Amino acid sequence: MMTTNHLDDIQEINLAYLLLAQRLLNDDRPAAMFRLKLDDETAHLLLSLGAAQLARLARTNQLLCHFGLDGAEQLRQVVANPRDNGLSQFHASLLMAGRGTASIARGGEA
Numbered sequence: 001m002m003t004t005n006h007l008d009d010i011q012e013i014n015l016a017y018l019l020l021a022q023r024l025l026n027d028d029r030p031a032a033m034f035r036l037k038l039d040d041e042t043a044h045l046l047l048s049l050g051a052a053q054l055a056r057l058a059r060t061n062q063l064l065c066h067f068g069l070d071g072a073e074q075l076r077q078v079v080a081n082p083r084d085n086g087l088s089q090f091h092a093s094l095l096m097a098g099r100g101t102a103s104i105a106r107g108g109e110a
């Protein structure tokens with residue numbers, strides 16, 4: 001029973017992520033590609049998917065989105081910085097932005 005609940009949650013998150021990705025890409029494609037760490041071909045394909053295709057893709061048992069930090073150390077830097085002064089959101093953005101350019105340069109292996 002617990003597995004079914006987890007799968008339902010994963011599928012719900014996947015659909016929400018795909019719909020958000022499409023909305024972001026429609027609003028500001030370059031910014032969305034940067035935030036979502038997508039290459040141009042993937043962005044184009046996501047925008048071309050219809051409702052039935054999105055629903056089918058969302059029904060996978062794996063999360064389609066990924067955690068934006070590269071590991072525990074980056075997470076620790078964001079949440080446990082004693083000199084925060086309200087800059088943790090900016091710091092997290094910088095850490096994740098650096099990750100995206102490296103993975104896109106390697107061919108999108110995020």
